[in-house]
Amino acid sequence: xxxxIETTKTGAATGRPRRGASQKPQGTGARxxxxxxPWTLPALILIFGVVLxxxxxxxxxxxxxxxxxxxxxxxxxxxxxxxxxxxxxLPGILFNTLLWVASVVVLTVVISLALSQFLNKxxxxxxxxxxxxxxxxxxxxVMTTTVFVYGLDPFYGxxxxxxxxxxxxxxxxxxxxxxxxxxxxxxxIAVFVSLPFTTYTLLAGLAGIPGDMLExxxxxxAGAARTYFGVTLPNLRNAIALASLINIIxxxxxxxxxxxxxxxxxxxxxxxxxxxxxxxxxxxxxxxxSSALSVINFLIVLVVVALxxxxxxxxxxxx
Numbered sequence: 001x002x003x004x005i006e007t008t009k010t011g012a013a014t015g016r017p018r019r020g021a022s023q024k025p026q027g028t029g030a031r032x033x034x035x036x037x038p039w040t041l042p043a044l045i046l047i048f049g050v051v052l053x054x055x056x057x058x059x060x061x062x063x064x065x066x067x068x069x070x071x072x073x074x075x076x077x078x079x080x081x082x083x084x085x086x087x088x089x090l091p092g093i094l095f096n097t098l099l100w101v102a103s104v105v106v107l108t109v110v111i112s113l114a115l116s117q118f119l120n121k122x123x124x125x126x127x128x129x130x131x132x133x134x135x136x137x138x139x140x141x142v143m144t145t146t147v148f149v150y151g152l153d154p155f156y157g158x159x160x161x162x163x164x165x166x167x168x169x170x171x172x173x174x175x176x177x178x179x180x181x182x183x184x185x186x187x188x189i190a191v192f193v194s195l196p197f198t199t200y201t202l203l204a205g206l207a208g209i210p211g212d213m214l215e216x217x218x219x220x221x222a223g224a225a226r227t228y229f230g231v232t233l234p235n236l237r238n239a240i241a242l243a244s245l246i247n248i249i250x251x252x253x254x255x256x257x258x259x260x261x262x263x264x265x266x267x268x269x270x271x272x273x274x275x276x277x278x279x280x281x282x283x284x285x286x287x288x289x290s291s292a293l294s295v296i297n298f299l300i301v302l303v304v305v306a307l308x309x310x311x312x313x314x315x316x317x318x319x
Contacts, residue, residue, distance in 0.1 A: 093272060097273050105248055109198060113236075115195065116199050116200075117232075177265070183261075186261040214231060280293060
């Protein structure tokens with residue numbers, strides 16, 4: 001009897017599990033993984049075919065010397081990256097990219113904050129107004145931009161004619177003929193097509209704010225402005241962070257708006273890194289340089305997103 005008790009105590013002291021204790025059978029993890037493969041395999045194939053393989057092939061091309069005819073003349077290491085970075089027009093293009101992303105994202109968030117606050121109130125026809133806000137999002141970006149391109153035409157554009165009729169312009173103006181007005185018009189169009197997603201994201205954030213929190217602020221004597229900036233806006237932190245992050249990525253990689261609005265303008269004064277990459281591929285037939293700039297673009301996006309998440313800290317609790 002004492003021997004049995006001693007054996008049990010020894011087993012407990014050495015950390016060995018007692019007989020009968022529940023243990024996960026050996027190989028269960030491997031079987032679970034094998035059972036999951038048929039369900040995840042289609043998604044993995046899609047990710048490999050649509051994302052990983054093109055990205056890997058792009059990186060491979062960025063280290064090759066490829067002729068205009070598409071002939072691969074061998075590896076050149078990082079020479080394509082150095083060639084792109086030493087281009088004299090690149091500093092101006094990088095400045096345009098920063099201005100493009102910052103202007104569109106900031107204006108979109110500010111206007112969406114006002115729109116979401118308005119659409120969160122009860123008024124006759126609110127449902128119809130909310131549906132109307134979705135139209136720019138439902139329509140193709142190319143189609144929407146094309147409408148603006150023709151509407152801003154100085155000869156037959158309806159927008160130009162309207163601005164002249166209401167005496168905002170003395171005569172029709174070529175918005176798409178010069179770099180600066182074309183670039184500023186592109187920013188306005190980008191804000192227009194970005195508003196629906198951002199507004200609805202902020203509306204969802206407003207719906208998640210407890211009503212008793214707003215009532216408590218009113219009971220404490222806080223006015224409308226103080227309630228908004230002291231209660232509503234801090235509780236929209238995560239919604240604003242999410243909308244801003246997605247807009248940063250979308251706007252940075254946006255090609256159709258600038259391509260349609262500024263594509264006919266000579267030079268690079270209205271280009272961002274994305275449209276410049278397209279010109280390297282289309283006009284100069286430089287697959288290698290375009291691939292190198294694509295990799296640089298990807299790295300810039302990663303750095304910008306990482307900095308944004310580090311500075312904003314969207315998951316930090318509101319105090």
